[in-house]
Amino acid sequence: MTDKLIIFDTTLRDGEQSPGASMTKDEKLRIARQLERLRVDVIEAGFAASSNGDFEAVQSIANAIKDSTICSLSRANDRDISRAAEALRGANSSRIHTFIATSPLHMEKKLRMTPDQVLEQAKQAVRFARNLVSDVEFSPEDGYRSDMDFLCRVLEAVINEGATTLNIPDTVGYAVPELYGNFIKTLRERVPNSDKAIWSVHCHNDLGMAVANSLAGVKIGGARQVECTINGLGERAGNCSLEEVVMAVKTRRDYFNLALNIDTQHIVAASRMVSQTTGFVVQPNKAVVGANAFAHASGIHQDGVLKARDTYEIMRAEDVGWSANKIVLGKLSGRNAFKQRLQELGVSLESEQEVNVAFARFKELADRKSEIFDEDILALVSDESVTADKEQYGLVSLSQHSETGERPRASIVFTVDGKEVRGESDGNGPVDASLKAIESLVKSGAEMVLYSVNAISGSTESQGEVTVRLQNSGRVVNGVGSDPDIVVASAKAYLSALNKLQSKADRVAAQG
Ligand code: KIV
Ligand code: ZN
Secondary structure, three states: OOEEOEEEEOOOOOHHHOOOOOOOHHHHHHHHHHHHHOOOOEEEEEOHHHOHHHHHHHHHHHHHOOOOEEEEEEEOOHHHHHHHHHHOOOOOOEEEEEEEEOOHHHHHHHHOOOHHHHHHHHHHHHHHHHOOOOOEEEEEEOHHHOOHHHHHHHHHHHHHOOOOEEEEEEOOOOOOHHHHHHHHHHHHHHOOOHHHOEEEEEEEOOOOOHHHHHHHHHHOOOOOEEEEEHHHOOOOOOEOEHHHHHHHHHHOHHHHOEEOOOOHHHHHHHHHHHHHHHOOOOOOOOOOOOOOOOOOOOHHHHHHHHHOHHHOOOOOHHHHOOOOOOEEEOOOOOHHHHHHHHHHOOOOOOOHHHHHHHHHHHHHHHHHOOOEEHHHHHHHHHOHHHHOOOOOEEEEEEEEEOOOOOOOEEEEEEEEOOEEEEEEEEOOOHHHHHHHHHHHHHOOOOEEEEEEEEEOOOOOOOOEEEEEEEEEOOEEEEEEEEEOOHHHHHHHHHHHHHHHHOOOOOOOOOOO
16 A cells, blocks of 8 residues: 655745745745645644744634644743644644754753753653644654664653654754665664654755655655755755655655655745745756756757657656746736636635736736736735735835936835825935835835845846845845836835834744
């Protein structure tokens, strides 16, 4: 019989821990809906006890998502675990994921606890969590660098307390595939009650081996859950990438012989959504979701693919959701055709009002751009102003003048709580002048830590998608804007980031 491999997505928790990748509650909910469409088995929605914002995000995801199990991380203490259980109350299926570090280094230097104290705390935490929910995952943080005998004692004890999943993190990305696979295998052989729990792998990518290590944990070690993130988002060099691990198991089913729930056709849309929301651009040569992942530039390859696709292609681009860059809609397309295309792209807008706003944006764009691609539609609906109820700042109009040898000037009209204001400034370039014109009135004092422009469909006729990352008083937010005019896209992105700066709270670190 074929075993099932459980896909546990932690984009919204471990992924979000990546500096600069923090997301708002609404953004998290949108991504969670896309993960549900992908048919991810478990969504780690956040770390409920870390901040009120995270609590609310976990709660709203737990209330809205019905087809995936919703999980919250919690440290191994009663307060964190209670907060997690409270946030998860509305879920159809919920899981508490509790963790404590078990490596000598972390216990001694970070926790300042003896191994026996850590063992006791792990047992107590799992016992407490099991009284609140039936699905409890335990992670020995820095598990891969822990002493094998001690780790076996801890894992045996937490299974006895009712842990249903045991997750073995390679927290610092130190493992190599064969050793990590054998590490999981040895644990499963040595822990006497190992068959009472599902074993899970959680690998970081510091040495670029997170996917390989996770797959070795599955193949050699017999793990049946992989923890991963969209685009491999995560602290430092990131986590194991969902799209790579899923497509490896699917494409090499002959080798892994494992079944997956995932509907792979939603992978590219998920990748785009995460990249647009966080401002973490996907490199063109990234496996599966990079713009070049299915492009054949060399004449020999193109000739081969035209004669027989499998000469150079081991996966089909459409199986992961790439469309053939076809023109999908135009100026004359109606609201129904637009709505239908949104559905085909796996985008579900919450209300008819949101569809109307998105459709008006589409018409505006179609007036200025003759060819509208799927990518344009995805960019258009990912613009927060389509879904946001009430924004403090919104762009009305922008004009700027730049000429060789002259300092550019911009004049911008935008709304502040519904009231129109006009700002003017010069700057080093038209973008700089426009953003300074906004700042001349808003005076946020925020520091810009990232500005990036991306051509959505690859040519100079395409829309520019701009990401602006702002930092203020220790808070970091991303704003995204798209428009055929990159100066306008920049102003939209800047205003969107300012809107987000209004609504963010401080949080506790997960590796605490
Ligand atoms: O990498 C890690 O150790 C973690 C744990 C909190 C599971 O993310
Ligand atoms: Zn991690």
